[in-house]
Amino acid sequence: xxxxxxxxxxxxxxxxxxxxxxxxxxxxxxxxxxxxxxxxxxxxxxxxxxxxxxxxxxxxxxxxxxxxxxxxxxxxxxxxxxxxxxxxxxxxxxxxxxxxxxxxxxxxxxxxxxxxxxxxxxxxxxxxxxxxxxxxxxxxxxxxxxxxxxxxxxxxx
Amino acid sequence: xxxxxxxxxxxxxxxxxxxxxxxxxxxxxxxxxxxxxxxxxxxxxxxxxxxxxxxxxxxxxxxxxxxxxxxxxxxxxxxxxxxxxxxxxxxxxxxxxxxxxxxxxxxxxxxxxxxxxxxxxxxxxxxxxxxxxxxxxxxxxxxxxxxxxxxxxxxxx
Numbered sequence: 001x002x003x004x005x006x007x008x009x010x011x012x013x014x015x016x017x018x019x020x021x022x023x024x025x026x027x028x029x030x031x032x033x034x035x036x037x038x039x040x041x042x043x044x045x046x047x048x049x050x051x052x053x054x055x056x057x058x059x060x061x062x063x064x065x066x067x068x069x070x071x072x073x074x075x076x077x078x079x080x081x082x083x084x085x086x087x088x089x090x091x092x093x094x095x096x097x098x099x100x101x102x103x104x105x106x107x108x109x110x111x112x113x114x115x116x117x118x119x120x121x122x123x124x125x126x127x128x129x130x131x132x133x134x135x136x137x138x139x140x141x142x143x144x145x146x147x148x149x150x151x152x153x154x155x156x157x
Numbered sequence: 158x159x160x161x162x163x164x165x166x167x168x169x170x171x172x173x174x175x176x177x178x179x180x181x182x183x184x185x186x187x188x189x190x191x192x193x194x195x196x197x198x199x200x201x202x203x204x205x206x207x208x209x210x211x212x213x214x215x216x217x218x219x220x221x222x223x224x225x226x227x228x229x230x231x232x233x234x235x236x237x238x239x240x241x242x243x244x245x246x247x248x249x250x251x252x253x254x255x256x257x258x259x260x261x262x263x264x265x266x267x268x269x270x271x272x273x274x275x276x277x278x279x280x281x282x283x284x285x286x287x288x289x290x291x292x293x294x295x296x297x298x299x300x301x302x303x304x305x306x307x308x309x310x311x312x313x314x
Contacts, residue, residue, distance in 0.1 A: 001214050003158045003246045022286045039245060042223035044235030048295015055248055057158050066199035078201030080279040088196060089160045089277045091212055095289060120246045122237040124294065128301045129179045131288045132252060137281065138205015144285045
């Protein structure tokens with residue numbers, strides 16, 4: 001399967017080091033999702049949604065390991081039990097807040113990706129589809145509440 | 158960007174017609190996520206998570222239109238304000254409940270994809286990363302609560 005970017009995500013983050021590792025650590029950080037002109041007709045009605053899930057390429061990611069020490073822990077974990085960016089298919093997923101739409105540009109908040117990230121898809125966030133109760137989160141159970149204070153470092157460069 | 162399947166999702170759904178259109182419409186429907194042997198080391202620690210977000214290819218999807226009448230409505234909507242499967246990059250996203258792990262096979266519930274769907278990635282579901290409050294959902298505001306009763310038809314064949 002071949003994926004082509006449908007746009008570019010502009011953010012304040014020029015390098016991995018010091019970046020927030022999830023949107024929860026990037027509350028209020030503004031970015032612009034620029035959708036290429038040929039796809040803009042697909043943005044109709046999107047302004048009604050407060051949150052959008054962006055699917056994008058971890059474009060600086062090269063290679064992967066199936067066992068990693070994630071940012072949220074000091075122990076080795078299975079890659080698919082983490083959100084680490086080096087993956088067999090380096091696809092990233094972040095739900096951001098939509099502030100306004102202007103000329104095919106989505107002004108958003110809570111961006112946690114690198115500047116210049118290729119956008120692959122946009123899905124409207126709908127609680128009935130995407131939010132779940134009675135959750136267990138394994139090794140992340142304690143650490144997850146501190147995600148807003150965690151920053152990226154160079155380990156996945 | 159080229160994506161290679163890391164596994165196959167087995168479900169009871171052999172055709173699009175009559176399928177649930179979201180996991181909320183597939184509560185209790187059992188499926189098996191078979192991760193290919195070379196990627197299985199990445200499943201370590203995954204059994205601690207009650208929910209996983211599966212990223213997969215809408216493999217029967219061909220082409221797309223930027224304006225569609227979605228399953229949840231009778232009006233034309235912008236494609237990126239819908240979850241319709243025919244997209245420029247036909248990437249699907251569903252959060253399922255993990256029941257147990259056995260020999261590289263994830264037994265899951267709430268599957269809403271076709272049998273034989275190519276798996277691209279698995280991410281652990283973490284409320285602090287993936288769940289949001291104070292949500293607006295535009296054209297879906299009324300209809301979204303009935304998603305569990307909606308079924309697919311042939312329109313995206």
